[in-house]
Amino acid sequence: MANLVRSAKSGSSWGMNELIAFNIEVIDVNAQTFFGNAILPQLTLSPVILDNLEEPAGPLHKADMDFFAYMEDAMIIPPGEESLVDDFAAFVLKMMHYDEGRRVIHLRKEMGFEMCGQRVDAKTDVCVMERSGTGAKYLLLVQEDKRHLSRDDPEPQLIAEAIAAFYENNRARKAAGLPKLPSRTFAGITMIGTAPTFYKIPVTDEVLISLATSQYPTQVTTVTKLVPPVPFPERLANDGMKSLVNRRIILQCFEAFRQFLN
Template structure:
C-alpha cells in the first residue's frame, strides 16, 4: 500500500483508489420500517395532477418532479415530510465539500460515526461513516491506516425500476426510498 498516492480532497472527488489508499471498505445493507403514518397517496400517486390530493401531498410530489430536473429541493422536502426537522435541527440541501475540524475546548473523540445521505437526482443512498482518530490522522498526514474503516451503505434500487433517473418520481420506488429514509432517521439519531 506504500505506493498508493494519498491526498486530502473533497468528499465528492474520492475514488475507489482513494478508499483503498486509506483502507476503507463499503458494505451494502438494507432496512425496512413502516410507512403507515404517511398519507397513502404520497406512496401511490404518480403525478400532482390528481385533484383529490391534499395540498401537502401535491407540494411534495411537485418537489419530486423538480428533482427529476436536477434540483436539490426534493431531498429537503423528503427530510421534512419524514420528520427529520426536530427542535434545533433543520433539513437543508448542501454541496459536499465538508471537513471536520477539531473545535477548541472539545474533547477529541477516538471514533465518531457520521450519518450521510447522498442524492443523485431523486435517488437517495445512505451511509454510516465511522471516522476514527487513526483515520483522521492518516488523511491529515497522507499515511496508510493500519485499521480498516468499514462504511455501511444503503443502496436504494427497486427491482422493477426502468431508469435510475426516475427515482422517487416512480411510486413503487418512492415507497421503498421513504422506508429507507425512516430507517436511516432512527439509525442517525442513535449516533
C-alpha cells in the same frame, strides 16, 4: 497500498484512489443487516403522496402539492448545469421529520479537514445539523450524483464529507472545552434524481491522523451501503420515486434511516 502516492485533495475531487490510499472499503448489505430488521416500518404519510403517480386534480394540502412539484423537478437533468435534486432531498428530509427538535437542514454547507499537511475543503449538498450548547454538529450528509456534469463518483465525495464533518464536530467540541470524540458513524445519502442510496460511514481519530500525515491506516474503515430493496433495482436510477412501489419502499427506508441520526 502503503506505497501509493497521496496528495491533498478537496472533498469534491476524491475518487476511488483516495479510498484505496487510506484503507477505506464500501460494502453492499441488505436491509436486515443495514437496519437490523428486514421489515421496513409503516408510514403515516399522506395517502395523496403514497397512492398517486402524479399530482391529482382538486384542492390539495400545500405539502402534497410540493412533493409532486419537487419530485417532477428532481427527475429533470438540465444539460450542463446542476439539477434540482438537492431541493427535493431537503424537502423529503423535512417531510420525514429529520429536522425535529433542534435539528436544522442546510444546503451547500462548507467544511474542511487536514490532508497531507494541508487544510482542504469539502462541501455537502444537503446536511442535517443539530444545534446545542457546543455549537451545531453534523448528523447526516447528502451528496448528489453529478455524473451528468462530470465523471466524479459521489460515493468517495460523500465519505470525504463525513471525514470533514467529524473534523468540524470535534473542532466545535474543543472550542467548547469538551474532549474530542474518538469516533462517530455518520448517516449519508447519495441521490440521483429521486433515487437515494443510504450509507453508514464510520470515522475515527486514527483516520484523521492518517489523512493529515499521509500514512496508510492499519485498520480498515468499512462503510456499509444500502440500495433500497425495490423490485427492479437496475431501473432505480431512472424510475426513482415515480413508481408507487418504489416510492413507498424508499420512503420506508427514509423512515428507518432516521434512527442513525442519534
